[in-house]
Amino acid sequence: MRIDPSALIAAARAAARHAHAPYSRFAVGAAVLLADGTVVTGANFENASYGLSLCAETVALATVSARGQLREVVALAVIGGGMDAAGVAAGTAVVNPCGRCRQIINEAAQLSGRDLPVFCGAAEGDAMRTYKLSDLLPDAFGPKDLGIA
Numbered sequence: 377m378r379i380d381p382s383a384l385i386a387a388a389r390a391a392a393r394h395a396h397a398p399y400s401r402f403a404v405g406a407a408v409l410l411a412d413g414t415v416v417t418g419a420n421f422e423n424a425s426y427g428l429s430l431c432a433e434t435v436a437l438a439t440v441s442a443r444g445q446l447r448e449v450v451a452l453a454v455i456g457g458g459m460d461a462a463g464v465a466a467g468t469a470v471v472n473p474c475g476r477c478r479q480i481i482n483e484a485a486q487l488s489g490r491d492l493p494v495f496c497g498a499a500e501g502d503a504m505r506t507y508k509l510s511d512l513l514p515d516a517f518g519p520k521d522l523g524i525a
């Protein structure tokens with residue numbers, strides 16, 4: 377299928393508007409493309425305990441899992457930035473997925489059988505870095521280490 381990174385980045389930007397990030401004031405949005413063209417999004421979901429906060433990529437992939445569609449994941453995009461006065465992500469710095477999210481993306485990569493493309497963008501502007509998950513998480517721990525598949 378044709379993957380449109382800019383469309384996926386745009387979906388991630390829209391998702392970031394629903395970030396619940398009153399503690400860091402850093403809004404992140406993620407968009408996951410499925411094989412049938414569906415885009416599932418998520419935003420970071422912080423918590424007063426700080427450490428229990430959930431990242432945007434994790435929220436999006438948990439939703440994909442709840443839909444029973446982890447095997448259909450084709451690509452993922454993430455954007456983020458410090459919130460402006462209106463609470464909207466701002467800035468032109470590209471955001472990379474955190475380490476925990478890379479492991480969670482790996483679960484979808486294993487199930488889908490794809491070395492997933494990960495498009496990392498900024499809240500504003502055209503800057504983007506394109507990775508494969510294997511670039512972001514080489515020699516990943518996965519099901520094979522548990523003797524599964």
Ligand SMILES: O=c1ccn([C@H]2C[C@H](O)[C@@H](CO)O2)c(=O)[nH]1
Pocket residue numbers: 397400402403404419420421422429430431432433472473474477
């Ligand atoms: O890959 C990442 C990295 C950070 N965050 C969130 C967690 C926290 O809410 C805020 C600041 O770290 O950004 C994400 O959603 N995804």
